[in-house]
Amino acid sequence: MELVKIYECLCDATRLRILHLLTEGPLCVCHFQAVLREPQVKISKHLAYLRTRGLVTCERQGNWMIYRLPARPSRELRRNLACLQDCVAEQSVFHRDLARRRALAPKWADSGPGGCVTAAKENL
Amino acid sequence: MELVKIYECLCDATRLRILHLLTEGPLCVCHFQAVLREPQVKISKHLAYLRTRGLVTCERQGNWMIYRLPARPSRELRRNLACLQDCVAEQSVFHRDLARRRALAPKWADSGPGGCVTAAKENL
DNA sequence: GATCCATATTCCGAAACGGGAATATAAATT
């Protein structure tokens, strides 16, 4: 059942935060690191989990891997992402994530993809 | 995170079918057996899983255990159950479950709770 | 071609899960 696969993807806090962030647009791994403040392995593995189940797609761009929500998500996925957005509306963790993303976005834009370097170093 | 707990409950097909059935009203274990056509242990364990996480409540009635959705579900739960209803709208498994439930309901009403006896025997 | 950087994969251990077989419990019936 495809629906079960979706729920399996949703039943981990890190993955929820990842998906939530992606609703505001694509991100590369090191940006996730900067925003979520979680180790690289952890993020990379959760992204792989989501990828193999079709909840995200990715595309290489030089050294960076850009992850995004699927261009044409299934009805179930669309429905559940909307539901997630809704449920998360009042939860501070998710708010903080978005706030951090927005705060960092200009810096990333300035330094181009290389912004990743900075972000990663700051995050040690 | 409470939301994660909800998703953990949703990531098994049997539990989805149980929750879906409960949106049409309370049921006892042997009625689940009759409708889902799954062994007693399996159903009982999934109900326990849902119960310990607050997705269902139960109440003893003589020999029978009546399970129902919580009287006052959280915003997240309400939202997700609605989403589930929506996602499931076109899936035959769930349709069949509801159809069976409706077909059996009159018999259960006739024989009172004892309808369980019949249901269980038929299900061997 | 050596190095650096961003990312992925592998290996490990602990915990959780899902299912079935067998057994326990608790209320009802005899």
Added chain:
DNA sequence: AATTTATATTCCCGTTTCGGAATATGGATC
């Protein structure tokens, strides 16, 4: 009291999950 009925729990097993440490890959840069 013994039995039956409905349900729950325990035990066991194979599989999956999550996390971290270490290592591998692949593209870019020197």
